[in-house]
Amino acid sequence: MEPKSHTSSRTYSQDLLASVVVFLVALPLCMGIAIASGAPPAAGLMTGIIGGLVVGVIQGSPLQVSGPAAGLTVIVWQLIQHHGLGALGIMVLLAGAIQAAAALVKGGRWFRAVPPSVIHGMLAGIGVLIFAGQFHVMVDDKPKSSGLLNLVSIPMAVWKAIFPEENIHHQQAALVGVVSIATLLLWTRVPARLRLVPGPLVGVVVGTVVANVFGFSIAHVNVPSDLTASISLPTSDSLHLLTNPAVWGTAVALAVVASAETLLCAGAVDRMHTGPRTNYNRELFAQGVGNMLCGLVGALPMTGVIVRSSANVQAGARSRLSAFLHGAWILVLVMALPQVLRLVPVASLAAILVFTGYKLVDVKMMKELSKFGKSEVAIYAVTVLAIVATDLLKGVMVGLGLAIAKLLYRMSRMEIHLEDIPEQARAILRLRGTATFFRLADIAETVDRVPPGRELHIHFDELDHVDHATLEFLTNWEKQHRTQGGSVVVDWHALEQRYHSYRRNHGKAPHRAESDDMPKEGDPLAGAA
Structure with a gap:
């Protein structure tokens, strides 16, 4: 040295x-x-x-x-x-x-x-x-x-x-x-x-x-x-x-x-x-x-x-x-x-x-x-x-x-596709891109077209992110749809994984109605969101 x-x-x-x-x-x-x-x-x-x-x-x-x-x-x-x-x-x-x-x-x-x-x-x-x-x-x-x-x-x-x-x-x-x-x-x-x-x-x-x-x-x-x-x-x-x-x-x-x-x-x-x-x-x-x-x-x-x-x-x-x-x-x-x-x-x-x-x-x-x-x-x-x-x-x-403007466009870029299958009494909703409040009105208008009594399957494999507003809307819409004799089939736990910030800041997901495909009490997945 x-x-x-x-x-x-x-x-x-x-x-x-x-x-x-x-x-x-x-x-x-x-x-x-x-x-x-x-x-x-x-x-x-x-x-x-x-x-x-x-x-x-x-x-x-x-x-x-x-x-x-x-x-x-x-x-x-x-x-x-x-x-x-x-x-x-x-x-x-x-x-x-x-x-x-x-x-x-x-x-x-x-x-x-x-x-x-x-x-x-x-x-x-x-x-x-x-x-x-x-x-x-x-x-x-x-x-x-x-x-x-x-x-x-x-x-x-x-x-x-x-x-x-x-x-x-x-x-x-x-x-x-x-x-x-x-x-x-x-x-x-x-x-x-x-x-x-x-x-x-x-x-x-x-x-x-x-x-x-x-x-x-x-x-x-x-x-x-x-x-x-x-x-x-x-x-x-x-x-x-x-x-x-x-x-x-x-x-x-x-x-x-x-x-x-x-x-x-x-x-x-x-x-x-x-x-x-x-x-x-x-x-x-x-x-x-x-x-x-x-x-x-x-x-x-x-x-x-x-x-x-x-x-x-x-x-x-x-x-x-x-x-x-x-x-x-x-x-x-x-x-x-x-x-x-x-x-x-x-x-x-x-x-x-x-x-x-x-x-x-x-x-x-x-x-x-x-x-x-x-x-x-x-x-x-x-x-x-x-x-x-x-x-x-x-x-x-x-x-x-x-x-x-580019950032807002990327945040709002989303594809929404609804397929209704009357003979099977079910419908399929496919979401692709980023689901934020920018496109919440489009999502709402689309799911409102689902006839009462339908079993709605939500596919979101190509969804990059979902924000709190969209997740809260879907859980509330599910409640309303159930009162009309319908049901929603979706992996809620996986969907909540798209909401990284909510898990990081709050440690829990928004309240939602129970469904057959939700984790039950005692299930190791319960509360994981």
Whole structure:
């Protein structure tokens, strides 16, 4: 066994190296996501700093890295478009308070209860919106008013880049963007030891060099010399927004999406390493605290982010120290060398996000989902289309609605067949599927067609489950049928076995009238249900 001091020193050195790698990955993404959200780059940098220095210390997922997320870009952009940049802080503050409150009532696990088809559809929809919106920014143009317009006007952006009429800066910006993406793709082919330097950073550096060497007159990142000057505390005007129901709805949507993305990311990070597992409620509380601080200073909202987290694990991080240090490196660079960041062209950052959006649309996922049925692929596809055609929240709601509808359909799927044999004075009822209160009316209408005096045989070999309402109805119907001179032949004990939850919760079955095929008193089967 290694001496403890040696193990600790090796852990610290690994965390130190990993923190530098994560810092290099996070730096361009913090600024790029801010620009894509319609906010100043400083807002994204402050979120990255808080995600490291604060959340990195108290988080429940030790190797997860928090910061501004591409998944929230669409919500934040719409928020700023409808309510203004001044409203961002109060909404993020409110969303963080919702997250912290949910964690205190042990709600972390509920945010994970979202069907994979909806989650992957949400990510793909976000990817399409990011790709379409940032494509215009990559040619130094403004995004359109909606995701659908951004998507259908991509050919126009390409035309501006290839055949600029008056503003040649569109062509220059497009060249910088193409160079950045090409560099990013080529970097995946270099030897593994060189890939320790993140591809997005290399793409931004190369794009920055091209833009500055050739003196292109394109937009560059605007970072203040003093980061504290970008802090925007809540004002009395912004506090008045709390009386607006729409603000609360946006904050709830922001909290739900951020929490779902964070906790899904935490689960994915857990599968990447063999260290301590995630405490989901603690992680949710840490995210709530982080977002409340982001809201106080007017920064972007944060989540746990998979790109930076996977880079952290792959770089050999061993503890939460790595996430903490990455926030410290961002703070040092922004405070000491803001002029370096001002050399970065916006088109280069947009190009990185165009590539990120493309990667979020994981076509292979449709093949994986198809293993669980065509309905899962349909939910995925409809979620993507709804997000692109409307907005993120409505699209996710449509996806969840379809998932719930599928569940209700499966719960109500049942075949009922009644065969009457008058010459034998008997009837046969066959039940197949799931017998729940959803189909109780159909069952009732069917058995009511059984003539009085008939001997009804109930066959349920292909019945998956029967609920309390259906079982109670059949026992009561048997009583009524006996008063009319009829009888019911059914293995009540076996039928009750379909009602697993009742046996588990109560230990006995509903009261029913005795019949010839019921277990008699003293029978070893009596009371077994």
